[in-house]
Each structure stands twice: as C-alpha cells, then as structure tokens.
Amino acid sequence: MSVPTDLASSVRVLAFDIFGTVVDWHGSIVQEMAQLHPEVDGGAFARAWREGYKPAMARVMSGELGWTRIDDLHRMILDDILPRFGLAGLAEAERAHINHVWHRLHPWMDSVEGLTRLKRRYTICTLSNGNIGLLTNMAKSAGLPWDCILSAEVFRAYKPDPATYLGVARVFDLAPGQVMLVAAHHEDLAGAxxxxxxxxxxxxxxxxxxxxxKDVSPQPGNDLHCESLVALADVLGA
Structure with a gap:
C-alpha cells in the first residue's frame, strides 16, 4: 500500500483500541475456561459475556447507572450469565478470578512486534473503554510497550463519545488530525x-x-487498511 508522505509525517500519536484489536479476548477466555471449567462451552461463554458489553455501557451513558468502570460492568454481566452455563454456585473468590481474565488477555501474534516498531516513530497509547488498572495489568502480562495508557476512565465517557477521541488530542496538545485511531471495529473508527x-x-x-x-472487507473513509499491526508498521515506515 502506498501511503501519502504527509499522512505518515503529520500523524504524531497512534491511539489503539484494545479488545479485539490488540488482544484476543475470545481465544483468551476460551483457553481459561477450558482450564477452569472444561464442561462449559468456552466459545459460547466468551460471546455471551461480550454480548452484555454494549447494553451495560448504554445503561451508564443513559444515566441509568452512574459512572462505572468496565471491571465492574464485566462483573455484573458475569454474574448474570453464570447460571446459563451451570455455574451459579461459584464462590466469590472464583468469580473474582474469572472476572479478571480481562486483565490477562493474550495479544495477537503480531501485536507486540508491531507496537514495538511503531513506538520507534510514534507515540503509542491505548484508547479503550477498559479501565486504567485493567489496561495496566494487561500491558504487564502481555508485554505491550505503551508510552501512555488512556482510557474512558480518564475522560469519564465511553467510546464513541467524542470526549474520548478529542481527549487524546487534548492530552498531547495536538490537532485531531495529528492523532490516528487504530482499530478492528468500523463503528469505533467512524466515531474517530x-x-x-x-x-x-x-x-x-x-x-x-x-x-x-468477521467480514474484514475495506470500507470507505479509513486512511489505511492493514492485515496486522506489523503490516501497519510496514506501511508507516516504522
């Protein structure tokens, strides 16, 4: 892919969506459930947990719930789905351990290499709905080399609220066009x-x-479309 020189040089900060873009939430949860509860369909469990994500955030954005960290929303969803999978009797300690699987998600195979290369040329940061503690623990566990961890928690707004995207530019005292969002979700990119x-x-x-x-066909509007973070580093000359 040919990238305009002005794009590669004008962008100063790369902000990354995390769940699904940098880390494999589905595969990680399937793996942990296979170890902890092999009788459970780990794929169905992972998808059911993730399906509760947007409705839970919507309750916060509508004002039905006050500001709530993703860790706490994840726990609410977890408690709701456990009976469906025959796990209603889990004790508090095991529920807490399972809930923190989101802190232990594994990176995609290209993520660490791609981020390490991109970091040489750009400031790289998270822009996730995950809370700061979760993202920090994940970075330590997965070896993700962030320059800065930004989160919905910082802006007290969940993506796709404009406060999140514009907040990154404000943090670094940049124009919005000097920030690039990297994501595997078109809705997120459209908001940016x-x-x-x-x-x-x-x-x-x-x-x-x-x-x-998933259908990963290119959609109009995005500046770049890449197969991986390593490919993104290649395109941006990092």
Whole structure:
C-alpha cells in the first residue's frame, strides 16, 4: 500500500483500541475456561459475556447507572450469565478470578512486534473503554510497550463519545488530525473520523473465534487498511 508522505509525517500519536484489536479476548477466555471449567462451552461463554458489553455501557451513558468502570460492568454481566452455563454456585473468590481474565488477555501474534516498531516513530497509547488498572495489568502480562495508557476512565465517557477521541488530542496538545485511531471495529473508527482523527483499520477476522469469522472487507473513509499491526508498521515506515 502506498501511503501519502504527509499522512505518515503529520500523524504524531497512534491511539489503539484494545479488545479485539490488540488482544484476543475470545481465544483468551476460551483457553481459561477450558482450564477452569472444561464442561462449559468456552466459545459460547466468551460471546455471551461480550454480548452484555454494549447494553451495560448504554445503561451508564443513559444515566441509568452512574459512572462505572468496565471491571465492574464485566462483573455484573458475569454474574448474570453464570447460571446459563451451570455455574451459579461459584464462590466469590472464583468469580473474582474469572472476572479478571480481562486483565490477562493474550495479544495477537503480531501485536507486540508491531507496537514495538511503531513506538520507534510514534507515540503509542491505548484508547479503550477498559479501565486504567485493567489496561495496566494487561500491558504487564502481555508485554505491550505503551508510552501512555488512556482510557474512558480518564475522560469519564465511553467510546464513541467524542470526549474520548478529542481527549487524546487534548492530552498531547495536538490537532485531531495529528492523532490516528487504530482499530478492528468500523463503528469505533467512524466515531474517530467524525472528530477529525485519522483512522487505520486492522483485520481481525477471527475476533469471535475461527467458527465465526468477521467480514474484514475495506470500507470507505479509513486512511489505511492493514492485515496486522506489523503490516501497519510496514506501511508507516516504522
């Protein structure tokens, strides 16, 4: 892919969506459930947990719930789905341990190499709905070399609220066009574009598992479309 020189040089900060873009939430949860509760369909469990994510955030954004960290929303969803999988009797300690699987998610195979290369040329940061403690623990566990961890918790707003995207530019005292959002979700990228950020789509065809591949076809509007973070580093000359 040919990238305009002005794009590669004008962008100063790369902000990354995390769940599904940098780390494999589905595969990580399936693996942990196979170890802890092999009788449970780990793929169905992972998808059911993730399906509760947007409705839970919507309760916060509507004002039904006050500001709530993703850790706490994840726990609410977990407690709700456990009976469906025959796990209603789990003790508090095991529920807490399972809930913190989100802190232990594994990176995609290209993530650490890609981020390490991109960090040489750009400031790289998270822009996730995950809370700061979660993202910090994940970075330590997965070896993710962030320059800075930014979160919805910092801005007290969940993506796609403009406060999150514009907040990154404000943190670094940059114009929105000097920030690029990197994500595997077109809705997220559309929100960033509406705020004036540049956007790069990364293909994660198996975000929901190999049995449920995503359509990763290019969509108009994004500045870049790459197969991986290593490919993004190649395109940006990092």
């Amino acid at each position: 574009r509406a705020c004036g950020l540049r956007t790069a789509y990364v293909e994660r065809q198996f975000e929901f598992g190999t049995s449920d591949p």
